Amino acid sequence: MRDDVKQLLSLQESDQLIGNLEAELLKIPQLQEAAKDQLASDTSALAQAKSDFQANEVEIKKLELDIGTRKNSADRLKNQQFETKKNEEYTKLGEEVTRYEQQIDELETRELELMEIADERREKMSEAEAALTKTKDAVDQDIAELETRANQKKEELSAAQKTRADKLADILDDELIDTYTRLFNKRNGQAVVQVTDQKSCKSCHVQVTPATYALAQSGAAIAHCDNCGAILFP
Numbered sequence: 001m002r003d004d005v006k007q008l009l010s011l012q013e014s015d016q017l018i019g020n021l022e023a024e025l026l027k028i029p030q031l032q033e034a035a036k037d038q039l040a041s042d043t044s045a046l047a048q049a050k051s052d053f054q055a056n057e058v059e060i061k062k063l064e065l066d067i068g069t070r071k072n073s074a075d076r077l078k079n080q081q082f083e084t085k086k087n088e089e090y091t092k093l094g095e096e097v098t099r100y101e102q103q104i105d106e107l108e109t110r111e112l113e114l115m116e117i118a119d120e121r122r123e124k125m126s127e128a129e130a131a132l133t134k135t136k137d138a139v140d141q142d143i144a145e146l147e148t149r150a151n152q153k154k155e156e157l158s159a160a161q162k163t164r165a166d167k168l169a170d171i172l173d174d175e176l177i178d179t180y181t182r183l184f185n186k187r188n189g190q191a192v193v194q195v196t197d198q199k200s201c202k203s204c205h206v207q208v209t210p211a212t213y214a215l216a217q218s219g220a221a222i223a224h225c226d227n228c229g230a231i232l233f234p
């Protein structure tokens with residue numbers, strides 16, 4: 001392989017590495033955001049579970065007040081009934097007491113139902129709390145690991161950039177560097193590629209002419225793929 005092509009190939013390795021590191025570094029903040037989104041969703045699930053529980057508690061309080069009021073009324077009527085001398089009034093008061101007691105029965109049944117609901121919602125609340133704690137720990141850990149990874153990649157990137165600068169400084173042909181750079185950008189990082197024994201260019205996978213193949217083999221001059229222009233080595 002020609003020395004200048006060897007140098008370009010090595011430069012390309014650095015450029016590919018830099019490209020990969022930059023792509024990874026771009027992804028890390030997105031991964032951190034995704035982790036935070038999970039936390040936000042668990043936080044709002046817990047808030048919802050708490051508010052459902054509270055709403056039920058308010059219902060229970062209201063029922064208890066209703067029951068208390070009706071019990072007072074029933075007691076008052078029972079006293080009136082006890083004090084009355086009139087048969088007709090006695091019966092009428094008795095009927096009213098029975099009506100209140102039926103209502104109290106219904107309200108107490110409803111209260112029991114609400115208390116069962118309270119148990120279920122308390123359970124849901126503690127499940128949501130546990131899930132949030134678990135997610136929070138996992139997310140904290142994920143974010144810390146991603147931070148560490150980002151720092152590592154940044155170090156690797158700056159080392160790769162330094163190596164690349166050294167390699168570039170060794171290549172004295174500016175025109176060749178321009179050609180390489182243009183090809184690297186156009187060919188998606190595949191500027192300097194092998195031409196296979198089947199005469200196929202590894203950048204575009206099209207067969208080159210026998211003359212181009214022979215030139216790449218001999219190294220008398222820099223050989224370019226007839227189709228995509230990539231710099232070829234044997």
Ligand SMILES: [Zn+2]
Binds near residue numbers: 202203230
């Ligand atoms: Zn090609």
